[in-house]
Amino acid sequence: xxxxxxxxxxxxxxxxxxxxxxxxxxxxxxxxxxxxxxxxxxxxxxxxxxxxxxxxxxxxxxxxxxxxxxxxxxxxxxxxxxxxxxxxxxxxxxxxxxxxxxxxxxxxxxxxxxx
Amino acid sequence: xxxxxxxxxxxxxxxxxxxxxxxxxxxxxxxxxxxxxxxxxxxxxxxxxxxxxxxxxxxxxxxxxxxxxxxxxxxxxxxxxxxxxxxxxxxxxxxxxxxxxxxxxxxxxxxxxx
Numbered sequence: 001x002x003x004x005x006x007x008x009x010x011x012x013x014x015x016x017x018x019x020x021x022x023x024x025x026x027x028x029x030x031x032x033x034x035x036x037x038x039x040x041x042x043x044x045x046x047x048x049x050x051x052x053x054x055x056x057x058x059x060x061x062x063x064x065x066x067x068x069x070x071x072x073x074x075x076x077x078x079x080x081x082x083x084x085x086x087x088x089x090x091x092x093x094x095x096x097x098x099x100x101x102x103x104x105x106x107x108x109x110x111x112x113x114x115x
Numbered sequence: 116x117x118x119x120x121x122x123x124x125x126x127x128x129x130x131x132x133x134x135x136x137x138x139x140x141x142x143x144x145x146x147x148x149x150x151x152x153x154x155x156x157x158x159x160x161x162x163x164x165x166x167x168x169x170x171x172x173x174x175x176x177x178x179x180x181x182x183x184x185x186x187x188x189x190x191x192x193x194x195x196x197x198x199x200x201x202x203x204x205x206x207x208x209x210x211x212x213x214x215x216x217x218x219x220x221x222x223x224x225x226x227x228x229x
Contacts (some may be wrong), residue, residue: 043121043207051215090158096214104157
């Protein structure tokens with residue numbers, strides 16, 4: 001079965017410290033990988049994506065993600081967290097399934113950055 | 116604002132009511148989607164419209180009825196809902212259904228069924 005796992009419901013980090021939000025996936029084929037962020041009472045916003053090429057992808061707001069094919073992981077990282085980064089983060093796998101595009105969302109990880 | 120506008124932002128309805136959710140985009144996208152976001156569950160794709168034609172219906176109960184009158188507007192008509200239908204309903208659009216195109220999401224409609 002195709003799946004996306006975000007093993008942590010919540011991640012707490014102090015402002016200024018590095019942060020990591022974990023994501024592993026189990027899908028067939030060559031998936032495209034995305035991270036989206038959802039601020040309170042808002043829709044999802046695109047952060048970054050990996051399609052091919054360099055395993056380290058840089059995105060919006062200073063975030064980056066590292067694609068690791070052998071570990072089937074796509075962890076989201078930021079060197080120095082801000083209080084304004086506090087939000088809900090979704091890892092998304094975008095693949096083709098019998099000719100149709102199919103997105104599989106992780107369950108989300110709430111990031112709480114303390115001042 | 117992202118360019119995808121959803122109204123209303125909040126909706127409380129009884130189980131016997133009929134209501135509609137509206138989504139509007141003027142990004143020039145030709146694919147639109149309805150997603151359901153329930154607490155502590157992954158987003159669930161409900162419907163996909165491409166060029167105003169429904170191309171996907173993910174086993175959604177018939178009490179949810181989508182309508183796409185043109186490429187800029189998408190509706191979700193609701194009737195005789197159940198309390199478990201309470202959720203955040205998100206609309207999204209993309210330039211095409213090809214996965215080279217990312218999604219733009221609206222802010223959602225928070226639906227409460229009483």
